[in-house]
Amino acid sequence: MLQSHLTFGTRKEAPRDEVAKNASLLVRAGYINKLHAGVYTFLPLGLRTFKKIEQIIREKVNAVGAQEVFMPSLQPKENWEKTGRWDTMTDLFKVKDASDREYALGPTHEEVVVPLVQQFATSYKQLPLSVYQFQTKFRMELRAKSGILRVREFTMKDMYSYHTSEEDLSNFYERMKLVYADIFDTVGIGHVTKMTFASGGSFSKYSHEFQAITPAGEDTIYVCQKCNVAVNKEIIADQSTCPECGNDKLVEEKAIEVGNIFDLKTKFSKAFDYTVKDGNGVQIPVLMGCYGIGVGRLLGTVVEVLADEKGLVWPANIAPFDAHIIVLGKDETLVRRAKELEVHLGQHHKEVLIDDRDVSAGEKFADADLIGIPVRIVISEKTENQGVYEVKNRSTGTVEMIPAEKIASVW
Amino acid sequence: MLQSHLTFGTRKEAPRDEVAKNASLLVRAGYINKLHAGVYTFLPLGLRTFKKIEQIIREKVNAVGAQEVFMPSLQPKENWEKTGRWDTMTDLFKVKDASDREYALGPTHEEVVVPLVQQFATSYKQLPLSVYQFQTKFRMELRAKSGILRVREFTMKDMYSYHTSEEDLSNFYERMKLVYADIFDTVGIGHVTKMTFASGGSFSKYSHEFQAITPAGEDTIYVCQKCNVAVNKEIIADQSTCPECGNDKLVEEKAIEVGNIFDLKTKFSKAFDYTVKDGNGVQIPVLMGCYGIGVGRLLGTVVEVLADEKGLVWPANIAPFDAHIIVLGKDETLVRRAKELEVHLGQHHKEVLIDDRDVSAGEKFADADLIGIPVRIVISEKTENQGVYEVKNRSTGTVEMIPAEKIASVW
Numbered sequence: 001m002l003q004s005h006l007t008f009g010t011r012k013e014a015p016r017d018e019v020a021k022n023a024s025l026l027v028r029a030g031y032i033n034k035l036h037a038g039v040y041t042f043l044p045l046g047l048r049t050f051k052k053i054e055q056i057i058r059e060k061v062n063a064v065g066a067q068e069v070f071m072p073s074l075q076p077k078e079n080w081e082k083t084g085r086w087d088t089m090t091d092l093f094k095v096k097d098a099s100d101r102e103y104a105l106g107p108t109h110e111e112v113v114v115p116l117v118q119q120f121a122t123s124y125k126q127l128p129l130s131v132y133q134f135q136t137k138f139r140m141e142l143r144a145k146s147g148i149l150r151v152r153e154f155t156m157k158d159m160y161s162y163h164t165s166e167e168d169l170s171n172f173y174e175r176m177k178l179v180y181a182d183i184f185d186t187v188g189i190g191h192v193t194k195m196t197f198a199s200g201g202s203f204s205k206y207s208h209e210f211q212a213i214t215p216a217g218e219d220t221i222y223v224c225q226k227c228n229v230a231v232n233k234e235i236i237a238d239q240s241t242c243p244e245c246g247n248d249k250l251v252e253e254k255a256i257e258v259g260n261i262f263d264l265k266t267k268f269s270k271a272f273d274y275t276v277k278d279g280n281g282v283q284i285p286v287l288m289g290c291y292g293i294g295v296g297r298l299l300g301t302v303v304e305v306l307a308d309e310k311g312l313v314w315p316a317n318i319a320p321f322d323a324h325i326i327v328l329g330k331d332e333t334l335v336r337r338a339k340e341l342e343v344h345l346g347q348h349h350k351e352v353l354i355d356d357r358d359v360s361a362g363e364k365f366a367d368a369d370l371i372g373i374p375v376r377i378v379i380s381e382k383t384e385n386q387g388v389y390e391v392k393n394r395s396t397g398t399v400e401m402i403p404a405e406k407i408a409s410v411w
Numbered sequence: 412m413l414q415s416h417l418t419f420g421t422r423k424e425a426p427r428d429e430v431a432k433n434a435s436l437l438v439r440a441g442y443i444n445k446l447h448a449g450v451y452t453f454l455p456l457g458l459r460t461f462k463k464i465e466q467i468i469r470e471k472v473n474a475v476g477a478q479e480v481f482m483p484s485l486q487p488k489e490n491w492e493k494t495g496r497w498d499t500m501t502d503l504f505k506v507k508d509a510s511d512r513e514y515a516l517g518p519t520h521e522e523v524v525v526p527l528v529q530q531f532a533t534s535y536k537q538l539p540l541s542v543y544q545f546q547t548k549f550r551m552e553l554r555a556k557s558g559i560l561r562v563r564e565f566t567m568k569d570m571y572s573y574h575t576s577e578e579d580l581s582n583f584y585e586r587m588k589l590v591y592a593d594i595f596d597t598v599g600i601g602h603v604t605k606m607t608f609a610s611g612g613s614f615s616k617y618s619h620e621f622q623a624i625t626p627a628g629e630d631t632i633y634v635c636q637k638c639n640v641a642v643n644k645e646i647i648a649d650q651s652t653c654p655e656c657g658n659d660k661l662v663e664e665k666a667i668e669v670g671n672i673f674d675l676k677t678k679f680s681k682a683f684d685y686t687v688k689d690g691n692g693v694q695i696p697v698l699m700g701c702y703g704i705g706v707g708r709l710l711g712t713v714v715e716v717l718a719d720e721k722g723l724v725w726p727a728n729i730a731p732f733d734a735h736i737i738v739l740g741k742d743e744t745l746v747r748r749a750k751e752l753e754v755h756l757g758q759h760h761k762e763v764l765i766d767d768r769d770v771s772a773g774e775k776f777a778d779a780d781l782i783g784i785p786v787r788i789v790i791s792e793k794t795e796n797q798g799v800y801e802v803k804n805r806s807t808g809t810v811e812m813i814p815a816e817k818i819a820s821v822w
Binding site: 005006007008009033035036039040041042043044047050065067068069070071072073074075076093094095097098099105112116117119120121126129131136138140142152153 | 418447453504505506
């Protein structure tokens, strides 16, 4: 793609109304745009990265047999009354229609997914099963001040599993811990993300958060120096040792919650009186787990963890493009060469952004660092004469001259 | 995929609360599920078809250079006051936050996309440009009675183009007519879809609708027997001849509006005082067009147009799977053979659903007709012995015996 065709370009100045590094850089680099407090538009570059993260999550949860659905945002008040959350959830947006019927704007989907599955899975033979979606959630955050980490409208992968026994739920729950660790690894923040013990609410001893360590985090966690798990603030209040290994050396860190998994037991199935028949025709309670990841928050966390003073730094798996080709000089043949290289790399399934703009080399290099595509390739009269490309790795800063015919081996 | 793993299966009975054929069949076949009036969940089969339609539209509008973004649903009241639609749009859902600030739940996105593009495109050199998204729209429909054709929450592809002259807008608008015709062709209803002249509102002579002829249509159109365009009810009141060719033989038909395109001229750019600099540094008005397609409505229309008394009939481009393999008999080797065939067809990029359920042949055949996958392949002891597959075309009903080694040539 030609950068000159990218309407939503970079800005020279950081936006004045953003304190968070993630939003400040993403706005400057042309990835997102603020509509009002806690509500952002994803621009083409941001949407490309967003969709790559979404697809990574989709493939990983499909691999455990989860079935993708798409549930509504407009949820009947009655369902929320059944779970008792209509009056207790303080950040619930409520909306009325012309005949004064009230709806919740879904901040989560237990109130939809439990009665949905209840209609279809009536026998123990149909369990275990799990369903998930990528859907907008609405939450009335009062102080939206952390860029895209804490917003009022966001896309979440929410997944729900259904089981006939504690053991089966527990096995699946353990498997999902591994799936989540794998997801955070694949998007590039596995090295700072800790599986963290959190309160299980009234129904379970623990739930689990996945917390990415960064100074920008709003949460405080305590990381076990022995087994690499962590506990959150609620837990440390009750016990000062690691629940996994008993170690008492826990180091305090700031972190962002990038995912959470809950053992819901029968909390929601009871609210809807959802039971299934067992092998003897007896109705038995259904146990549930739920598993969330906010896609935009995860994207923002990658920025907080990996970006440097020059701008964004994307891991290859979620970068909006694989290579950023910088054309230096006004010779039309250089742009043509860049387009040929785009075709060549396309045959190797690499997507490129070509900076063909009529601006200075310095501005092009600064923008390339800001946009953060992993591989920068310079094409100039000099490189053309030498039959090479100048290739810079955005993350390490290493610059190499690569013979033109070997360019695809950079990845 | 194994049908025994599909939680959201078929129903024997048509749902009692659906009068529309589209919803009745889609609910029975396990494609959608009603949450409440005018609000549906897309189940795995439905979501597969939905995403195929979405991807067809995406590729066709990307080809004209449109840039994909993702704009919010929570839209500030101030923007809606600027366009004068806060008080006049009767189907607008309004929502308040805890500090009594009001928002529109976006039924369309001019109020977001105009000030967005205004921030970035400030010179005539950056125009023309177009942006689009697939995003949920909320509309307070009072009578949601046509299944998924008229709902309160739906995904729309909405696209907006920006121009510096009437001529440029007009050229792009004409191009979009062709793109739309191509989209409706590709999803399989091109043969019944008519480009239809509609009122242009206060700012243009005409807008254009794409109307798919079917008895289920809520709209009435008048089709020119000479040039194959149509006019809608508003237009026929003013003129009784075809605006394209002057012919006066217009035949009345019932139809569903599956897309519309509007020449907005300066209606919305004026509301936001959006101008760009021309070559002389003078601020000139920006002209706009907008282009909508409701993804769910289009899916429902395909059902209304193509389904028969036995169930759904999907065109190959949007079917949830390419083949439905029916295993007859309880021999485990037959299921294994089906899985081998799945792998073989996968190498030809064909996706299959395998009916491995322990139900009668009659039930399997009835469900296959209901689900409507284009190619049905029967594997039984008999076909195995003969080294063939029994292949049925869902649309034509033709049954053929195909030698096993030639099965991929069916497509």
